[in-house]
Amino acid sequence: MITAFSKELISFIEIANEGSVRKAANKLNISASALSRQMRILEEDYGSKLIIRLPRGIEVTESGRELLNKAEFWRKQDKHLRLEMQRINKESLVVLKLGIMECLSQTLPQEIEQGLDHIFGQYRLDIKVGNTHALLAQLESGELDVIIAFNVQDNRQVRLFSHVDCPIGLIYPPSLNLAESNLVSNTPVPLAECLQWPLCLADDELSFQPRIYAEIMRQKKAHTLCATSNSVNVLKQWVIAGRGVTFLTQFDVAKELANNELCFHPLKEKRLSEKLCLCLSTNTPMNQQMRAILVQLDKIIQGD
Secondary structure, eight states: OOOOHHHHHHEEEEHHHOOHHHHHHHHHHHHHHHHHHHHHHHHHHSSSSEEEEEEEEEEEHHHHHHHHHHHHHHHHHHHHHHHHHHHHHHHEEEEEEEOGGGGGGHHHHHHHHHHHHHHHTEEEEEEEEEOOOHHHHHHHTTTEEEEEEEEEOOEEEEOEEEEEEEEEEEEOOOOOOOGGGOOOOTTBHHHHHTTTTOEEEEEEEEHHHHHHHHHHHHTOOOOOOOEEEEEEEEEHHHTTSSBBHHHHHHTTTTHHTTTTTTTEEEBOTOOOOOOEEEEEETTOOOOOHHHEEEEEHHHHHTTO
């Protein structure tokens, strides 16, 4: 442990307490000769004899006893200061247990850290990744403070702070030229027109899948389902590889859009939309600190 006291002063305290240079040297795990040199340095520094060497041990001089009393007082004060600083540090440290969707895990943590840096000097961010069902369960059990998840409803255990509407769109590789399919790039595309390409769809574990599949069935148009997965990342990789197209939100493909690996085109059907929700447990106190966190998180998901 780093200490504010010199090694010579610490050695003197040990010698005085042990009543012997040899015993103090054994306790400090240094040689007796090295310890004697430290004592000479300390005595020269204070300009006074601090110990008298006897055939069996040492005797502390009057000056030594005065220094020893002061040193013990200083050590107690140092210990008290350390405990007080640890208490202050513990009280000031913000710990945020945050749950986010898998699709947000590639971009959101860095944005959150940058946002919290502006409002907190010291904090710890604990992030759990999962689907809406899993994150809700952890929020309700107290394992998480806040979650950012799709399509969360208010209930007696969950408080919806804010949300942002996220249209579901056609996700396709840059090599797929929409103009060749008579689709206008600046207008929403009808779902029926997307069925001309092989489909890589989410399975039942993803909340929006039933609505997508029901809308596809409503079109009464031939289509090819080539792959399904409960992983957004797997769906994206299939599309990048050219296996087919899929339907996701811009949040799901933010990183790939930035890297020009995928393209997004909103669907015309208004009911095919996700609601990205910022939620906390009803048991979480809405104090000034929590409100500052929520306001910052809201700015991030709103894109402000």
